[in-house]
Amino acid sequence: MxxxxxxxxxxxxxxxxxxxxxxxxxxxxxxxxxxxxxxxxxxxxxxxxxxSFQEVRGVEKSFVGISNYTRLFQDPIFYKSLLNTFQILIVQVPIMLFLSLLIAVGLHSSMLKGKAFFRISYFMPAITALVAASIVFMILLDENFGLVNYFLSFLGVDSIPWLTTPFWAKVSVILVMTWRWTGYNMVIFLAGLQNIPSDLYEAASIDGAGKVKQFFMITIPQLKPVFIFTVVMSTIGSLQLFDEPFILTGGGPNNATMTITVYLYETAFKFFDFGYASAIAYVLVIITAIISFIQMKLVGDE
Incomplete structure (x- = not known):
């Protein structure tokens, strides 16, 4: 029991x-x-x-070793797309982050009324459907009937071929990217500004530091982690740039806005060369990783 x-x-x-x-x-x-x-x-x-180590012909695949990678570094269009991507990155990212910081500082001011309205207004482009926004910009930037050229005509400026010449096509892509992502980065800078202790500004004011000196001696150093984050993420986003040039110009004219990802897409889904497209994708991953690593090292491990 x-x-x-x-x-x-x-x-x-x-x-x-x-x-x-x-x-x-x-x-x-x-x-x-x-x-x-x-x-x-x-x-x-x-x-x-x-x-990326294979050649695809229909449904058949054959191993070709590193020939896709050697072919890539002999491809002038790849170098062209790489150059276009870096040109857009070098110009657009600094302009966008500068505007984002200025707007964030303005919206953080205690003197501003209706902050919620302005914050939502600046952030709205980031959540707007990119296809719809691109169609709107195509209409606005039309050489013959666009509103932008219409208003420029009142200033005596001749009609600008925004989407049909290499230089202005790049400018158009940069404008659309800046319009879309400035508000997004503004929110990140605004969050960083709100985390700066007010005691630092009070102490600086007692010591006789003006607003400009406070901005450069307190605000900028305190926002260093935010700068690191926005620069790295914006760089990665620019290296993966696809939607704006693909919708606005299709990579043209004369491959002037052909970015790496647009070239990757056309190689895979227009010419059905999936092995070569995979090689392009992995080279892009390596380039992105190297640039991100360099940026992190330049600004410090912290």
């Missing part, structure tokens, strides 16, 4: 422990997400890497 009671008690204790501290329950929660990551992220990454 005593053995039966002890066995029953042991069973109840084990059952109770199993219910209270189930070691396998977390795996049931993360299992579906982990499976989706494997299917839609890990598998495509590995598959595209293998594909």
């Amino acid at each position: 005593e053995k039966v009671v002890n066995a029953k008690i042991n069973y109840q204790v084990k059952t109770k422990k199993t219910r209270l501290t189930p070691k396998n329950v977390p795996y049931f929660f993360i299992g579906p997400a982990f499976l989706l990551i494997l299917i839609f992220t890990v598998y495509p990454v590995i598959s595209s890497f293998i594909l």
Whole structure:
């Protein structure tokens, strides 16, 4: 009888422990997400890497070694797309971040009324459908009937071929990118400004520092982590630039706005050269990683 009671008690204790501290329950929660990551992220990454060493003809694949990569570095269009991407990056990112900082400082001012309205207004382009926005800009920048040239005509400026000449096509892409992402980065700078202790400004005012000196001696140094984040993320975004040039100009005219990702897309889905497109994708990943690493090292490990 005593053995039966002890066995029953042991069973109840084990059952109770199993219910209270189930070691396998977390795996049931993360299992579906982990499976989706494997299917839609890990598998495509590995598959595209293998594909970069292959040549695809119809449904047949053949191993070609590093010929796709050697071909890439002999491709003038790839160099052209790389140059276009860096030209847009070097011009657009500093302008955008400068405007974002100025707007954030203005919206952070205690003298401004209706802050919520202005914050929403500046952030709205970031959540606007890019296709719709690009169509609107195509209408606005039309050489013959666009509103931009219409208003410029009142200033005595001749009609500008915004989307049909190489220089102005790049300018148009930069304008659309700046319009879309300035408000997004403004919110990040604004969050950084709100985290700066007000005691620093009060102490600087007591010591006789003016607003300009406070801006350069307190605001800018305190925003260093925010600058690092916005510069790195904006650089990565510019290297992956696709939507604006593809919708506005299709990479033209004369490949003037052909970015790396637009060239990758056309190689894969226009010419169906998936092996070569995969090689382009992995070279882009390497370039992005190198530039991000250099930026992080230049501004310091902290």
